[in-house]
Amino acid sequence: MKEKNLEDQNFSSPRGGEWIETQTQQKLKGTVAIIRERCKGCGYCIEFCPLKCLEFSKEFNGKGYHYPHIKFPEKCTGCDLCGMYCPDFAIFGKKLL
Amino acid sequence: MTQTLELKDKMEGLLRTNRLPHVWCSGCGIGIVLNSFLRALIASETDENKVAVSCGIGCTARISGYMNIDGFHMTHGRALAFATGLKLANPALKTVAIGGDGDMIAIGGNHFIHAARRNIDMLVICVNNFNYGMTGGQAAPTTTKESCGTTAPYGSFENPFNLPFIADACGAVYVARWTAFHxxxxxxxxxxxxxxxxxxxxxxxSQCTELFLRKNKYGAGLDEMKFFKQNSVIKNGADTREAEFNSRNDKIVVGKFVDRERPDFKESMDGYFGKVLKDKFIRYEGPLQTKI
Structure with missing residues (x-):
C-alpha cells in the first residue's frame, strides 16, 4: 500500500522545503516553505498572492528555473493560496499566529 | 501527547515524492487538479485505503503515478470500464476515475455515457485542455471553434462537446464545471x-501551455489563468444547455449545475432482484462479507 519515499523525507537545505524563518522586530503572521528543486517557474504563486509578498529569485535551481522567494515576510499571512495554486507542490503556506 | 500533522506533511504523505518533479510542463493545470484533489481528500477526512483511482492514457492519466494511494493505469479510454468493475467487485471502495478529454470523451465516450446511464457510484474528473496534449496537439472533440491544432492548421470548424450537458442528459447525479483558476x-x-x-x-x-496555447498564440500559462479569471461567470444551478463553450469569445459558465438523487446501480439491482427472486437472491456485499 504505502510506498517508502527513499529520498527526500527530510529536506536538507540545498533542496529547500524548510519553513522560512526571518528575524524581524514584529511577530510574523505566517510563512512559506519553498522546495526549490521542484519549482518550474510558472509564476502562479507570485501572481495570485493576495498581498504580493513573493517575487522571483535571481538564482536558478537545478533545472534552470527561477524559483520564488519571499520579499515581504512581515506581510505574509500564511493563507496557503500559493500552495493551492502551485502545480508542482513546491510551495506551502503556514499560519504562525 | 500526539502532535497533529501539518497540511504540508499530510500532502507529502499522499504524494510519491521520490517521483517529483513530475512530467507535466511548466504551468500545466493538471498539477493544480492533483493538488486540489489531494487537499479535498485530506479535508474530507476520507480513509485513503478506501479510495482507488483509475486512469487511462494521456497527460492527465499520469496522475495515478504520483499519488501514494491505490491507482491503476489502464488502456486508452478504459478508465471508466475498469472503475465500473472495481466498484462492482468491491462495493466498499470509493472509485475515482481521472482522465483528460481525449481519454474520457473521445475514445472512452461510450463508457462514459453508459456509466452515467447506469449511475454507478464513482467520481469522474475530466480535465479538459481542448486538444490531445500527449500526442502533439491534435484537434480533439473539445477544441473550440477557430482554434488551431496540428490536424487543424487553419482552425477547427467543428462544434465542440458540451460535457456537463452530456453528463446531465445521461443521468449523472452531480455535475459541476470549474477552471484551473477556481x-x-x-x-x-x-x-x-x-x-x-x-x-x-x-x-x-485547464491550460495546455506548450501545445494549445503556443500553437494559437494565446500566451503563456499565466495569461490563460487570467483569461479564465476574466471570462468565467459563476452560475450555480444553471441549465446545462447554457454551459456550452463553442468559441473563445464565449463566456465560460462555471458552477455546480446538477445535484439530484437517483438510485445507483447496486441499489436498483438489489431492489429489483429482491422483488423478483425474493429469497433466492443473495446480496453481494464484497469479496469477504458475502456468506453463501
Missing part, C-alpha cells in the same frame, strides 16, 4: 462529490 471552489466541489452516492462528474478547464 482552486478553492474545485476543492470544495471534489469534497462534496466524494460524499455523493452515484455518478458524479466534474469538468475542469
Amino acid at each position: 482552486v478553492r471552489q474545485l476543492q470544495l466541489s471534489i469534497q462534496e462529490a466524494l460524499k455523493k452516492k452515484g455518478f458524479s462528474f466534474i469538468e475542469i478547464f
